[in-house]
Structure formats: structure tokens, C-alpha cells
Amino acid sequence: xxxxxxxxxxxxxxxxxxxxxxxxxxxxxxxxxxxxxxxxxxxxxxxxxxxxxxxxxxxxxxxxxxxxxxxxxxxxxxxxxxxxxxxxxxxxxxxxxxxxxxxxxxxxxxxxxxxxxxxxxxxxxxxxxxxxxxxxxxxxxxxxxxxxxxxxxxxxxxxxxxxxxxxxxxxxxxxxxxxxxxxxxxxxxxxxxxxxxxxxxxxxxxxxxxxxxxxxxxxxxxxxxxxxxxxxxxxxxxxxxxxxxxxxxxxxxxxxxxxxxxxxxxxxxxxxxxxxxxxxxxxxxxxxxxxxxxxxxxxxxxxxxxxxxxxxxxxxxxxxxxxx
Amino acid sequence: xxxxxxxxxxxxxxxxxxxxxxxxxxxxxxxxxxxxxxxxxxxxxxxxxxxxxxxxxxxxxxxxxxxxxxxxxxxxxxxxxxxxxxxxxxxxxxxxxxxxxxxxxxxxxxxxxxxxxxxxxxxxxxxxxxxxxxxxxxxxxxxxxxxxxxxxxxxxxxxxxxxxxxxxxxxxxxxxxxxxxxxxxxxxxxxxxxxxxxxxxxxxxxxxxxxxxxxxxxxxxxxxxxxxxxxxxxxxxxxxxxxxxxxxxxxxxxxxxxxxxxxxxxxxxxxxxxxxxxxxxxxxxxxxxxxxxxxxxxxxxxxxxxxxxxxxxxxxxxxxxxxxxxxxxxxxxxxxxxxxxxxxxxxxxxxxxxxxxxxxxxxxxxxxxxxxxxxxxxx
Amino acid sequence: xxxxxxxxxxxxxxxxxxxxxxxxxxxxxxxxxxxxxxxxxxxxxxxxxxxxxxxxxxxxxxxxxxxxxxxxxxxxxxxxxxxxxxxxxxxxxxxxxxxxxxxxxxxxxxxxxxxxxxxxxxxxxxxxxxxxxxxxxxxxxxxxxxxxxxxxxxxxxxxxxxxxxxxxxxxxxxxxxxxxxxxxxxxxxxxxxxxxxxxxxxxxxxxxxxxxxxxxxxxxxxxxxxxxxxxxxxxxxxxxxxxxxxxxxxxxxxxxxxxxxxxxxxxxxxxx
Numbered sequence: 001x002x003x004x005x006x007x008x009x010x011x012x013x014x015x016x017x018x019x020x021x022x023x024x025x026x027x028x029x030x031x032x033x034x035x036x037x038x039x040x041x042x043x044x045x046x047x048x049x050x051x052x053x054x055x056x057x058x059x060x061x062x063x064x065x066x067x068x069x070x071x072x073x074x075x076x077x078x079x080x081x082x083x084x085x086x087x088x089x090x091x092x093x094x095x096x097x098x099x100x101x102x103x104x105x106x107x108x109x110x111x112x113x114x115x116x117x118x119x120x121x122x123x124x125x126x127x128x129x130x131x132x133x134x135x136x137x138x139x140x141x142x143x144x145x146x147x148x149x150x151x152x153x154x155x156x157x158x159x160x161x162x163x164x165x166x167x168x169x170x171x172x173x174x175x176x177x178x179x180x181x182x183x184x185x186x187x188x189x190x191x192x193x194x195x196x197x198x199x200x201x202x203x204x205x206x207x208x209x210x211x212x213x214x215x216x217x218x219x220x221x222x223x224x225x226x227x228x229x230x231x232x233x234x235x236x237x238x239x240x241x242x243x244x245x246x247x248x249x250x251x252x253x254x255x256x257x258x259x260x261x262x263x264x265x266x267x268x269x270x271x272x273x274x275x276x277x278x279x280x281x282x283x284x285x286x287x288x289x290x291x292x293x294x295x296x297x298x299x300x301x302x303x304x305x306x307x308x309x310x311x312x313x314x315x316x317x318x319x320x321x322x323x324x
Numbered sequence: 325x326x327x328x329x330x331x332x333x334x335x336x337x338x339x340x341x342x343x344x345x346x347x348x349x350x351x352x353x354x355x356x357x358x359x360x361x362x363x364x365x366x367x368x369x370x371x372x373x374x375x376x377x378x379x380x381x382x383x384x385x386x387x388x389x390x391x392x393x394x395x396x397x398x399x400x401x402x403x404x405x406x407x408x409x410x411x412x413x414x415x416x417x418x419x420x421x422x423x424x425x426x427x428x429x430x431x432x433x434x435x436x437x438x439x440x441x442x443x444x445x446x447x448x449x450x451x452x453x454x455x456x457x458x459x460x461x462x463x464x465x466x467x468x469x470x471x472x473x474x475x476x477x478x479x480x481x482x483x484x485x486x487x488x489x490x491x492x493x494x495x496x497x498x499x500x501x502x503x504x505x506x507x508x509x510x511x512x513x514x515x516x517x518x519x520x521x522x523x524x525x526x527x528x529x530x531x532x533x534x535x536x537x538x539x540x541x542x543x544x545x546x547x548x549x550x551x552x553x554x555x556x557x558x559x560x561x562x563x564x565x566x567x568x569x570x571x572x573x574x575x576x577x578x579x580x581x582x583x584x585x586x587x588x589x590x591x592x593x594x595x596x597x598x599x600x601x602x603x604x605x606x607x608x609x610x611x612x613x614x615x616x617x618x619x620x621x622x623x624x625x626x627x628x629x630x631x632x633x634x635x636x637x638x639x640x641x642x643x644x645x646x647x648x649x650x651x652x653x654x655x656x657x658x659x660x661x662x663x664x665x666x667x668x669x670x671x672x673x674x675x676x677x678x679x680x681x682x683x684x685x686x687x688x689x690x691x692x693x694x695x696x697x698x699x700x701x702x703x
Numbered sequence: 704x705x706x707x708x709x710x711x712x713x714x715x716x717x718x719x720x721x722x723x724x725x726x727x728x729x730x731x732x733x734x735x736x737x738x739x740x741x742x743x744x745x746x747x748x749x750x751x752x753x754x755x756x757x758x759x760x761x762x763x764x765x766x767x768x769x770x771x772x773x774x775x776x777x778x779x780x781x782x783x784x785x786x787x788x789x790x791x792x793x794x795x796x797x798x799x800x801x802x803x804x805x806x807x808x809x810x811x812x813x814x815x816x817x818x819x820x821x822x823x824x825x826x827x828x829x830x831x832x833x834x835x836x837x838x839x840x841x842x843x844x845x846x847x848x849x850x851x852x853x854x855x856x857x858x859x860x861x862x863x864x865x866x867x868x869x870x871x872x873x874x875x876x877x878x879x880x881x882x883x884x885x886x887x888x889x890x891x892x893x894x895x896x897x898x899x900x901x902x903x904x905x906x907x908x909x910x911x912x913x914x915x916x917x918x919x920x921x922x923x924x925x926x927x928x929x930x931x932x933x934x935x936x937x938x939x940x941x942x943x944x945x946x947x948x949x950x951x952x953x954x955x956x957x958x959x960x961x962x963x964x965x966x967x968x969x970x971x972x973x974x975x
Contacts, residue, residue, distance in 0.1 A: 261813020
């Protein structure tokens with residue numbers, strides 16, 4: 001009798017065990033789906049396109065639709081694939097180095113982005129500093145006012161400057177009106193206009209990380225420095241600025257990286273002589289219809305950005321570790 | 325040793341060889357990578373017992389609780405609950421509930437919905453859920469807070485909601501992870517007694533994890549003292565305090581003085597111990613210590629008497645100098661530096677308002693204790 | 704930090720915000736300009752708004768943009784939330800490094816490169832460019848932003864909430880829908896809003912990925928801006944700003960109200 005009871009007990013036990021195995025398998029499958037769906041999406045729409053860009057950058061230009069001869073295709077089987085490797089060429093890259101236009105565009109992108117980043121830092125730092133020092137009841141509002149322009153269209157914000165900067169624009173009207181200048185300033189279609197556009201568009205990117213690092217700084221550090229005989233200005237350079245460096249680096253990278261590949265600002269505010277690589281790529285693609293060359297431009301643009309991106313990532317990782 | 329045991333009530337299934345363990349850990353080991361959190365641990369807990377797992381952080385006590393709840397599986401060994409092997413059973417199918425250290429109240433649900441959450445998962449009828457929730461709210465005296473959200477409650481109220489939620493399903497076992505850790509001292513003391521009443525009235529088995537020895541001593545029927553994933557001693561609070569089985573346990577629970585030495589001679593129950601300086605003490609409760617063993621005699625401060633003159637008719641008396649003293653109101657703690665250099669702590673109850681025998685800093689003083697005031701420890 | 708709020712700080716904030724907002728304010732003012740010359744004030748008028756609504760091309764583009772925005776933001780929110788869950792919950796699986804790389808890379812990728820690469824993909828697989836391709840492109844880059852927003856919420860998520868739910872008998876799936884999802888819902892909503900505005904704003908990627916018949920509003924505005932500044936474009940921009948500003952301000956007011964209520968409740972709870 002007791003034996004029977006025991007086996008019934010066992011049966012119940014194993015029944016619940018098999019049920020739990022089933023439900024575990026089901027939740028494991030769901031867990032896998034959580035990974036697989038976004039993973040596949042990104043593989044198809046992010047990684048594969050890059051491979052294609054790289055591939056096309058190695059192929060020949062052709063007048064057709066699509067306007068290139070594919071460098072690699074599996075139509076001819078594996079053997080054909082190996083044959084194609086022989087035909088692959090770095091001609092487009094060679095051409096990029098031979099034509100001064102591209103080289104200058106790369107250099108000028110980096111110079112323009114670098115100058116704009118420094119200007120953004122100069123403009124953004126006092127604002128972030130002032131915000132961090134504001135009464136704590138006011139800070140959330142100030143923060144929201146910095147973020148708000150984020151939500152308005154980039155294109156619109158750049159467009160707004162056209163009306164201000166052009167020769168008969170509002171800035172010149174104002175300056176001539178108060179008698180500072182007689183002849184209109186020619187800002188539109190110059191690099192100055194691009195600097196203004198980048199500083200304006202990317203200012204929130206600079207202010208936010210600066211504010212984050214300045215806000216959490218303990219003001220008693222400054223008081224301690226002053227107590228120990230350090231005048232305010234030198235306390236700023238010796239205490240505040242070094243402590244805000246993670247924010248400075250993050251802010252600069254957040255401005256510099258997108259500025260290098262910027263298209264809208266140089267296109268709308270810069271003149272026809274302005275060289276920036278994003279604009280060059282666009283023109284190469286839409287105007288010259290040279291897909292292989294524009295792909296090669298894209299590949300090199302990415303290579304250029306790898307170093308600043310890695311600096312940025314290292315800084316972020318360090319900041320995260322410090323937060324822990 | 326017979327006089328020791330459960331002071332609170334006549335409930336001692338662990339002394340009954342016929343009693344069956346309700347929860348058993350059998351040779352349980354849990355490793356996280358290279359780290360061994362629990363090492364070949366065996367432990368029995370009985371039905372309706374209030375059992376405490378006591379230890380410093382990282383001793384493996386929370387891991388034991390989490391394995392019981394089903395959030396972690398033992399690497400080797402097994403856990404039985406009411407005779408059933410728990411391996412492979414997910415947390416949501418185990419008849420145990422847990423009260424979390426952080427309370428883990430669902431922030432988007434009202435107090436009511438929080439308490440009824442487990443019942444809803446069971447598929448209980450709506451009317452029945454309402455009734456049970458009302459019952460639980462009454463139990464923890466939160467009837468008028470039913471419609472509030474967790475953030476609208478004070479810390480003590482949140483703690484009670486968490487408690488009500490975890491007992492609402494009438495689990496076989498309630499697991500409590502540092503249940504009072506987030507409360508302030510006064511509230512903590514009140515709540516200790518509330519928890520004990522609740523356990524009595526519901527007749528549940530409680531397993532509580534704590535690092536607070538006072539809390540464990542107050543509430544538990546038995547305490548398991550853990551260190552580095554191993555059980556050091558399992559015993560009633562009184563046994564743990566009065567009869568620790570190792571230097572670690574003696575030092576972990578309460579204050580203690582240790583006289584290290586070698587057993588010079590051994591009688592039926594008592595022994596003579598020679599210290600490093602040659603001083604000799606006569607002690608009882610010698611246990612397994614044999615002549616020649618290196619042992620420690622552990623004695624609590626309140627069992628040591630301090631006097632300005634040599635006491636008469638006492639087995640052990642040593643002379644020294646008052647090196648420090650702290651007046652705590654109800655008692656005074658003396659630190660006496662013996663002539664061989666050892667510092668001994670002794671506490672004296674201030675039972676009268678002024679003592680004519682008051683000792684002060686740097687006074688010569690005698691400490692004395694009878695042979696059975698402490699225990700001999702071989703480990 | 705209050706003690707240091709000097710005149711210098713106030714000045715820099717005032718000038719900074721003037722710089723941030725003046726261009727937008729001027730743009731809005733001149734959308735009500737009677738004169739066709741954008742920079743010369745000729746009196747107040749709303750006629751450009753009228754002509755805006757009669758501009759069939761602009762209206763069509765606005766309709767395309769709205770549909771692309773809603774669809775892409777919704778899909779991107781689902782995918783981005785899944786990606787965020789993967790990043791925070793599954794610390795060990797094959798290809799995790801590649802996965803997190805693919806989630807974070809689009810955030811710093813130049814738009815021209817993203818646009819070009821997607822276009823080449825669509826050409827390679829023979830997908831006709833149009834509404835579908837723009838939507839796919841927008842999903843891809845905005846899902847990464849959603850993932851970052853949701854991930855930052857999940858990192859601070861108290862896992863014991865999920866354990867408590869399972870302990871009380873909820874299966875992992877029920878736990879996700881009854882506990883995890885409601886708790887992280889605010890982050891998911893802001894993720895959706897971010898994805899929607901990104902889609903609304905995008906010019907470069909849409910220009911690459913779009914084809915005939917699927918011109919978005921930014922593309923339309925851009926092509927007109929290249930021909931010169933017109934009050935009509937000012938009016939269109941003003942409307943776009945208004946839509947976004949109303950949404951953002953309303954959302955933040957609701958948030959702020961909730962936060963104040965919460966603080967008040969907490970204070971009351973501590974006293975009561």
C-alpha cells in the first residue's frame with residue numbers, strides 16, 4: 001500500500017517536472033526570439049548594407065542602372081567568385097588619392113569640424129556652468145529649454161539662419177541700422193556661416209554632458225580651494241575644469257563626430273567652394289551618379305571617424321566605471 | 325546543558341529523533357564561476373519553525389534563500405521541501421513566498437493589487453481575492469491604505485504591504501530577506517515582535533536571513549551561523565550565546581573574552597588551563613578537550629566580576645589595572661589590563677545608584693569568575 | 704551650488720538662450736509677414752498659412768511624413784525595446800559584441816553613409832524605392848536610439864520586482880507583461896517620441912532611401928529652400944515647430960505634474 005502511494009507521489013513529481021521543463025523550453029524560445037528579431041534586423045539593414053558599400057567601392061563605374069559593375073557575385077559559383085577577386089580593383093581609392101578634391105575635402109571637413117567643436121565648447125561651457133550654478137528649482141526648466149530645440153527639425157534650424165545671415169538679411173539690417181557697418185557683411189556662403197550653423201545646431205550636444213559633469217560636482221571643493229588660499233579664477237582652472245574634463249571630452253566628441261560628416265549645414269549655409277566630405281559624397285552620388293566613388297568616400301569617412309569614436313567610447317566607459 | 329534550550333516556548337522538534345525535517349539542504353554546493361557561495365552544506369528546518377540564517381555579508385545566506393525560492397539552482401546537492409526534490413521547479417511553481425529586502429512592491433499597482441497579485445496568478449475567483457486581500461490588510465493594519473500606491477506609503481507601511489503580499493497565498497514557507505533592514509531602530513524593535521506574533525498566528529514556517537544578531541536572537545527558534553558558505557553552528561539563541569562550539573561563533577555573537585592556553589589537567593567535566601604567561605585557570609564545561617590540547621576558554625563580560633580587593637572563595641581571580649571604562653547607564657563596562665598584558669572586558673550592572681566600591685581609571689582591580697561561567701573551545 | 708550664481712553666470716545663460724531661440728523666434732515672426740520679401744516686415748498677415756494648405760505638394764509630403772513617422776516609430780519602439788532587453792538581460796550569447804556594436808554604431812554614423820548604404824541594399828535586393836524603403840530606413844536608425852533610451856531605464860530596473868512576481872506565481876511571460884513592461888513604460892513612450900521626431904526631421908537618409916511618390920516634408924522643404932527663402936516655407940516650419948513644441952511641452956507638463964504629486968504623496972506618507 002505504501003509502495004503504491006509512493007509511486008503515485010513520484011508520478012505527480014515527475015509530471016510537474018516535465019511540465020516545468022516544457023514551460024522552461026517555451027520561455028527559452030521566447031528569450032531567443034527577443035535576441036533574434038532585432039539581431040536579424042540589424043544584420044540585414046545595417047551590416048549587410050555596409051558590406052555592399054565596401055563591395056561596390058571596389059567595383060567599376062558603368063553607365064547603367066545600377067551604375068556599376070558588381071565586384072562580387074555568386075552567379076558564376078564559387079569558381080567565378082575567385083576569378084572576380086582578381087578583377088576587383090582599388091581604382092576608386094587610388095583615384096581618391098590622386099584627385100586633390102577628395103583629399104582637400106577630407107582635410108577641410110576635419111578642420112571645419114575641429115574649429116566648430118572648439119567654438120561650441122567656448123560658447124557652451126559658460127552656459128553649462130551657469131546652469132549648474134543656477135538655483136536648483138530653476139535647473140529643470142533650464143535643462144528643458146536646452147533640450148527643446150533638439151525636438152525641432154534640424155533642417156528648420158539651419159534654414160532659420162539663411163534669413164539672418166544673407167547679405168540683405170536680418171543681421172546686416174540690424175548692424176547697418178545701428179550704424180556699426182556701412183556695407184553688408186558677407187557671411188553667407190562662407191566657412192563662418194558653417195561655423196555658426198554647427199555651433200548653433202550642436203550646442204545642446206555640448207551643453208548636456210558638460211552640465212551633467214558640472215552639476216554633480218561638489219561646490220564645497222571650490223570653497224575648500226578658496227579657503228586654502230586659491231583665488232577664484234585659479235580655483236576654476238585647478239579644480240572645476242579638470243573635474244569637468246569627462247564632460248568636455250564627451251561633448252567635443254558628440255559635436256565633432258557628426259560635424260565631420262555633416263551635409264545639410266555646408267550645403268545650405270556654405271558656398272559652392274566649401275568642401276566638406278558629406279557634401280562631396282552627396283554630389284558624387286546624386287549629381288555625378290558615381291556610385292563606386294561615393295562608396296569609397298563613405299568607407300574612408302568611416303575610417304576617419306573610428307579614432308574619435310573610440311576615444312568617445314573609452315571616455316564613456318570610464319565615466320560609467322566612476323559612476324559605479 | 326539541560327537548562328539551556330528554547331526559552332520562549334516548548335517547541336523543539338529538532339530534539340525529537342522521530343520528527344521529520346520540513347526543509348532539508350542535502351550537501352548543497354553553489355558556485356558562481358570560481359566563487360563558491362555555498363560549500364557542501366546540509367541543514368534541516370522543521371515545520372512551523374522560525375529559523376534564522378545569520379552571517380556577515382557574502383557568507384552565502386542570501387544564496388541559500390534564493391535557492392529555496394528557486395531563483396538559483398544548487399550546483400550539486402539537493403533541496404527537499406516537504407519531501408519533494410525542488411530541482412528544476414521554477415520559482416513560480418514553488419509553494420514558498422519571499423519577502424524581499426527592497427520589498428519589491430510593484431510601483432504601478434495599488435496596495436490592494438500588490439497583495440492580490442499572487443492570488444490572481446493562482447486563478448482565484450475575484451470575490452475570493454477581495455476577501456483574502458481585506459483579511460490581509462486587516463492583519464497588517466493597513467485597511468485605509470488599500471487604494472494607495474507604494475510611493476504614497478511610509479517605510480514601515482511598505483514593509484507591512486510586502487509582508488501581507490508574501491503571506492497572502494498562504495505559502496508553506498515564508499522566506500524573509502533582511503525583513504527589517506530598511507527600518508529605523510525603534511520601528512525595527514516593534515516589528516520584530518509583530519513578525520513573531522504573525523508567525524505564531526498563521527502557523528507558517530519562517531526562514532529569515534539577517535546580519536543582525538540581535539534580530540536573530542530575538543525572533544528565531546533556532547539560528548544557523550554561516551561563514552564562507554558553511555554552517556558554523558545551528559542551535560537555539562541561548563545555546564549559541566552560552567554554548568558556542570567554536571571561537572568563531574563565540575566571537576561572532578555578542579562580546580566575549582578568550583583565554584588561550586593548554587589543558588594541563590582534565591577531570592570529569594572540568595579542566596585546568598595554563599596560559600602563555602603561566603597563569604592557570606580552573607574551568608568547567610571542558611567538553612572534548614583532552615590534556616595537552618590547545619584550547620580557548622570563552623567567557624562573556626557580564627559573567628566576570630570586577631572588584632577592588634581580592635575576592636574570597638572564588639576559583640579564578642586575576643589582578644590588573646582599570647585601563648578604560650564606559651558608563652552606559654544601566655551598566656558599566658570595564659576594560660581591565662591584566663598583569664600579563666591581556667585586556668579583559670567585564671560589565672557590571674548598576675543595580676544601585678551609587679556604589680561605595682567605585683573603580684576609576686588606573687585603579688588596581690581584581691577580576692574573578694567561577695569555573696562554569698564560560699566554555700572551553702577546541703575549535 | 705547656489706552660492707556662486709554670479710552676474711557672469713546669469714549673463715552667459717541669457718545670451719546662450721537668446722542665441723538658441725532667437726533664430727527660431729525670427730523665423731516664426733516672419734511667417735506672419737505680409738511681404739513676399741522674407742526679411743522685410745510688411746505688416747501682419749496669415750495669408751502664407753492659407754497658401755500653404757493649398758499647396759498640394761507640401762500637403763502630400765506632410766501626409767507621407769506623418770505616416771512614415773507613426774509606422775517607423777512604432778516598429779522601431781518594438782525592435783529597440785527588444786534590443787535593449789537583449790543588451791541588459793542576455794550578457795552571454797554568441798555575437799553579443801557584434802550586436803551591441805550594431806546597436807550603438809548608427810548613433811555616431813554620418814547620415815550620408817547610413818543613407819547610401821541602405822540605398823545600395825535596396826538596389827541590390829531589387830526593392831523599388833518609395834514609401835516602404837523610407838520606412839525601413841527610418842526604423843533601422845531610430846530603433847537604435849530607442850534601444851539606448853530603454854536600456855538606460857532597464858539598467859536601473861530593480862530585478863527583485865520581477866523575482867517577486869515570479870515568486871508569487873507569475874510565469875516569465877506574465878511577469879514581463881504585468882510588471883516589467885508597465886514599469887518601463889515611460890521610457891518606452893519617450894523612445895517612441897524620439898523615434899517619431901527623428902523620422903519627422905530626417906532629410907539625408909530619406910533622400911537616399913526614398914523614391915518617386917514618397918517625398919517627405921523635409922525633402923520638399925529642402926528642395927524649395929535651395930530655390931530661396933519664402934514666407935510659405937517659414938509658415939510650414941512654424942507649423943512643424945508648433946506641433947512638436949505642443950507635444951513636448953504637454954508631455955513634460957504631465958510629467959512634472961506627476962512628479963510634484965509624487966513628491967507631495969511621499970511627504971504626506973512620511974508624516975502620516
